Amino acid sequence: MGSTALTERLDPESVRALLARHLGAIRTIVERHGGIIEKFVGDAALAVFGVPQVHEDDALRAVRAATEMRESLAQLNEELARDRGLTLATRTGIASGEVVAGDPSAGHAFVTGSVMNLAARLEQSAGPGQILLADETYRLVRDAVAVEEAGSLSLKGIGPVVGHRLLSVSPSASGHVRRFDSPLVDRERESVLLQQTFDRVVADRRCQLFTVLGPPGIGKSRLVEEFRRTAEERSLVLQGRCLSYGEGITFWPVAEVVGQAAGLTEADPQEIARGRIAAVLAGVDQAKFVADRVVEAIGLSTGSAAPEETLWAIRLFFEAQAALRPLVLVFDDIHWGESKFLELIEQIADWSRDAPIMLLCLARPELLETRPGWGGGMVNATTILLDTLQPEETDTLVLNLLGATELPPGVSGKIVETAGGYPLFAEEIVSMLIDDKLLIREGDTWASARDLSEISLPQTIAGLLAARLGRLSGEERTVLERASVIGRDFSTGEVSALTVASERSHVPELLRSLMRKELIRPASERSVPDAYRFRHLLIRDAAYNQMAKTTRAGLHERYAGWLVDRRSQRIDEGEEIIGYHLEEAHRLLRDVGPTGAHVGELGRRAGEYLATSGRRAFERGDVPAATHLLRRAADLLPKDHPAYLETLADLHDCMFMSGSIEEATVLLDDLIERASHAEDEELKSRVELDRLWLEFTTSALGSTVEQLGEALEAVVTKLEQRGDERNLATALELLATVQWCSGDAGAMMRQSERSLALARKVGNRRYVAGAASYVATALLAGETSCSVALARLQALMREIADDPVAAAAVGLHLGLLLGMVGRFDEASARVAASRDVFSGLGQSRWLADTASKSGLIARLEGRYDDARRELEQSYLYYREQQDAANAPMIACDLGKVLCDVGQYDEALALSEYAEIQAVSHDLEPQVGWRCVRARALAAQGSPDGSERLAREALDLVRSTDFVNLHADVLVDLAEVLIAVDRKPEAAEPLAEAIELYRRKGNLVGARRAASIEAAIA
DSSP, X not given: OXXXXXXXXXXXXXXXXXXXXHHHHHHHHHHHTTOXXXXXXXXXXXXXXXXXXXXXXXXXXXXXXXXXXXXXXXXHHHXXXXXXXXXXXXXXXXXXXXXXXXXXXXXXXXXXXXXXXXXXXXXXXXXTTOEEEEHHHHHHHXXXXXXXXXXXXXXXTTEEEEEEEEEEEOSSOXXXXXXXXXXXXXOHHHHHHHHHHHHHHHHHTOOEEEEEEOOTTSSHHHHHHHHHHHHTTTSEEEEEEOOSSXXXXXXXXXXXXXXXXXXXXXXXXXXXXHHHHHHHTTTOTTHHHHHHHHHHHTTSSOOOOOHHHHHHHHHHHHHHHHHHSOEEEEEEOGGGOOHHHXXXXXXXXXXXXXXXXXXXXXXXXXXXXXXXXXXXXOTTEEEEEOOOOOHHHHHHHHHHHHTOSOOSTTHHHHHHHHHXXXXXXXXXXXXXXHXXXXXXXXXXXXXXXXXXXXXXXXXXXXXXXXXXXXXXXXHHHHHHHHHHHHXXXXXXHHHHHTSOGGGGGGHHHHHHHHXXXXXXXXXXXXXXXXXXXXXXXXXXXXXXXXXXXXXXXXXXXXXXXXXXXXXXXXXXXXXXXXXXXXXXXXXXXXXXXOOOHHHHHHHHHHHHHHHHHHHHHHHTTOHHHHHHHHHHHHHHSOTTOTTHHHHHHHHHHHHHHTTOHHHHHHHHHHHHHHHTTOOOHXXXXXXXXXXXXXXXXXXXXXXXXXXXXXXXXXXXXHXXXXXXXXXXXXXXXXXXXXXXXXXOHHHHHHHHHHHHHHHHHHTOXXXXXXXXXXXXXXHHHSSSOHHHHHHHHHHHHHHTTTOHHHHHHHHHHHHHHHHHTTOHHXXXXXXXXXXXXXXXXXXXXXXHHHHHHHHHHHHHHTOHHHHHHHHXXXXXXXXXXXXXXXXXXXXXXXXXXHHHTTOHHXXXXXXXXXXXXXXXXXXXXXXXXXHHHHHHHHHTTOHHHHHHHHHHHHHHHHTSOOHHHHHHHHHHHHHHHHXXXXXXXXXXXXXXXXXXXXXXXXXXXXXXXXXXXXXXX
16 A cells, blocks of 8 residues: 555656565565465565465465565565655455466466455455455464454455454464364374484484385375474474486485585585585594595595495584484485495494484385395384375365365265375375366365266376376476476476477476476475476376377487586586486387487497496495496497496496306306407406306315316416406405415415505505405414414504504404403404494494404303304394305304303204305315314214214314314314213314414413313323
8 A cells, every 4th residue: 555655756766666675575475484476466466375385374374474564564664754754554365265276378367266356355455554364264373363353344246254353473373273283194193203203313312213115195205394394493404315217326315415414506616515514524533534535425526435434424424413403314215225325324323323313214115125124123213104095084185185074975085086095196186176177166165067977087196197287288298398307306407408499488487387286396405596396206207208209218318418518527426317318218219119320329328328337336335236237238338349348247246246146157158258259358367267266156165176276376477477457456366265265374365465465556445455354364364373463463454554444354353363362351452443443334244244253252261142142143144145155154153152052952053054055165164064063963962973073174174274273173073072971082182282272372272172181181
């Protein structure tokens, strides 16, 4: 009010500027409260709440926005009165009810319905500065407002209505405490469980992993969004998601949440971004080192950090954030997460201490197909599965969505039937019926335009979405289709890149139109400007699938080209995204055929990008992702491509490491044939080494070990002459393994030391820890005395101190050596220090080895309960991993402890497992299961079988230089003889054992053997 007087006292330009300022403030206030400005007409504004996004408190939001607008105008009036000697006044009418969304491009109003007219008539009836509420609006907000009755108002075109004049509104109260505290239906228990978990995180300052499982459309995101509103009051909530196509980018979700925490933008130079990340880590030990690893992980710089260091650094970053304020990390769509990312989540849950972190993960049930043990065994992990709504619950949801208490006969039943218990589907059906004007608001009720049972409603969600998308304008549908090629998340710039130049200027408005129709929504959690997300992946799928394959192929190729043109070094794994889109273009064109040179070129380029991504995944230790990427690359690359054979070799290594031996064998046969015709000598050597190793791991004990050793010696000589250090390091490692299985610790140590030197020289940290551990193993088992071995391992730890994993691995063997000489406190401290390193880095496999070494030390000290507990932990881990080398060996160690405490039946069961699972040419478990069974049978009164097994074990170990193992077997034979009442015969093996122990310097072993000798004297 008052704009007419302004035009009489001010010039047009001043009036325009003043009104623009006032209306701009109105827009800001409305949008802050979740509404939108439908239109400005002169000095009037029409604001709408609940379209396109409905909130349960839209009426209260509108009332609070109106109050704030009135306060804003009061501030402006102070300035006007001082400078111009005049003031403005506002009057507002607010009404609530259902509206129908129209299509602006077709000439329809944005929103229509009787409620719009009611609000306009209330505004006209209000006095200066007054806010009039319709009766329905008042009922929705009455518990949060103070009003005075305006009586019955006679409104033009409407008739008499009851009005309420707003006096004040509470800034925090609920509008109607007796209705819909949560808009969710049948999710109260889940909401309570989420809140209780969050409360434990805050109170106990301990990490909790909470996983919400459910199929698409079941309401996972809605449940978490409701929880997030409350959690944000007491915590910092950060959100990231896994990409929805292919393997995604390993640490993409991490990059999103780190960016949010550190305030990064895509335009930040590398140093500024690094500085902001470092600022979050202020006060953290090794802050620079941690910051560097985080920067590398999220693609701001390149580096060769070991995977465990990366995971450790990311965890410390989050712990630093949680030290300031409880932290909620929401990770969506983790069923698409790659192995290393999922490992990161588990590591944070396992190893974070004194850090109030809640890991809230959303996934489809497919997650459990690839990670069946997800969250299992963790006392701080909770997993829930959201089920579909019951028919009566879906009916309630529909009524809530429509603000109704009942619907015309047959309407609700049809919606419930089609929705199938999925909340998203029910919402989409309701939106479609309103869009089609098949449901019409009539006062407080809804009416159907015709018998909906005769309407052919979509029977599946895909049909539902396709039918709805078909009613979009041609321009809207084109933009949505281009967005679907990019993925679930996209930006205005990306969609514009796929749009012809003459239409690009319309893209922003078309996206806003699609947002109003609730097909897409803003992706405010992304740092990309004008970012959007499909409301559901199925909407994306429907838009994508309605395009012709040739059209899709062209768009995939165009998007890949755009990515190549703008690609920087910020994200190392960008090749994977480019490769995916080129791969899709190739696949689609190949499907429609005929293929030609262009299709082949697309396949070649896709294969090159995927091969590069696969090798990077392999280098960081993510074998499942590497296998999948390399398999796809091998299928796409031409057979005569220079990188084809190398890709096959990489794929073979991945298959072998993942335990797919049969498939690896078939691939290797093909690779051998192809490599024989190649001129690449380095590749030929690599393939030959793979062949030798595969044959060895699948052959029986006997001449195979000797033959392989001879073959490897010849290969080593050839590689040395050619200067092929990379293959030489592999050959030496294989040779050391063969020598271990043969019982030649001296030769194993020599080759392991050479392998370690080469691994350090070529800078491959993945092999340094293994080679260093081999050196320590050889020193521990062989003829080197304990005193010399101790000095050598201490020196080795100093040499590799810059590699915490390698040093900790050596420390385990050092601890066992200390135990052998009776320095138990030092031994336990040394193993505990290694355990701390592995725990901090989330190294589960090394932790299992730590448990086994700790158990062996406990047995040496006579702490059998501790020994059993630690060895059981190690054994169960390796058995779950189906590790044919370590699981049988640890089973034998555990079996010996069980024999020590008289648990012979359990010991026999372990010996049977080890006999079945152990590789025939692996010396240690072959000796071990025989000794365990011999002791157990002897104790149970079977003299013939027990002595035979013990002497078989002795025959296996006599020709080796495994001094400790040889002495242990002699003691086991003596105990068998004592158990079967042949004590005099036990003296000879005991004397020999004591001599071997003393030669080794194993003081504890010598004392134990001597005590047995004294007992039978």
